[in-house]
Amino acid sequence: MDIPLKEMLEVGRRGASGGRASASSGIYDELRQRILSLELPPGTNLLRAELAKQFDVSVTPLRDALQKLEADGLVKIYPQSRTVVTRIDTDLVHDGHFLRRALETEVVRRLATDGAPETIERARLIIGVQKLIGNDDTQLRLFQELDEHFHRTLFDGIGQIAMHDLIRSRAGHLDRVRRLQRHSPEKIHAIIEGHLQILDAIEARDVNAADAAIREHLHKDPDWVDEFRNQHRDYFA
Structure with a gap:
């Protein structure tokens, strides 16, 4: 395209x-x-x-x-x-991540099972924009907004925008910690590659690969928040 x-x-x-x-x-x-x-x-x-x-x-x-x-x-x-x-609540960070991982895993499995050519086309367009602006530090906010829109597009592909809105309303504490992460060129590349792997698996109608790709993309170690809390104590409750 x-x-x-x-x-x-x-x-x-x-x-x-x-x-x-x-x-x-x-x-x-x-x-x-x-x-x-x-x-x-x-x-x-x-x-x-x-x-x-x-x-x-x-x-x-x-x-x-x-x-x-x-x-x-x-x-x-x-x-x-x-x-x-509000200050960041660690318990709400973990709750938001659990909810997101559970729902998005089901979404990509459904897309891979049913096929989703229009959703894939729309999502690849978003990735195209992310690639164009990924190395521009002044466009970081747009890059992050596009990341959210990419995932929203997957939910839209199975008619479950309400479930994405539920995640959005519960993930504010999680998303703030994610924004504390340094967006190095390597991090930007990893996000884009994660998106591509998810779409490739969906396009191949490979349910297990789609499941593995979204789980890898959303993976966080159990203690991942601790580093940021130690570095930014004033931000946390």
Whole structure:
């Protein structure tokens, strides 16, 4: 599929944004990404007046966005007082990883069993954009958003977007620890190669290979969080 660079990047940006449908969802998406990228680190006070001015919105959509972030466990709202970005909870990190691994393993097995040419085509396009921007440090946030969109595309391929949204709502603590990892060229390459191996197995209709590829891609040692907690104690509860 021969698609120009400009069009590929635009597709990537549209996919990463998830098609923002309202002021509230747009604010939620933007603040969520800032929190996950640690641009807004744990413990940050979110000043509602400043946010309303920044997003040029009234109180209502901002309040709705913050309430959704609180439901995700990413902020704590103190009524009539302040809103604070939560610190990372290690137990919630492990819970989020368990849920993600369990559901994504089933997704790739279903795709490999049933066949998914359209899903594979869409996912390879996302990988194409990741390859183009992977060596550009200024595009790291877009790369990370595309990583999420890649996995969302797999869920969409079996009609289970709701299950991806469930993971998304439960993985905020996990995703923040993942963002603490250094994204070296080797790490970027490993992520892209992992995506390719998953798709190759699905395309080959090899259920066992797809299972092995997603498990390898999502693998974490039991004590993997400890290193980051020791390095960033102020970020953890």
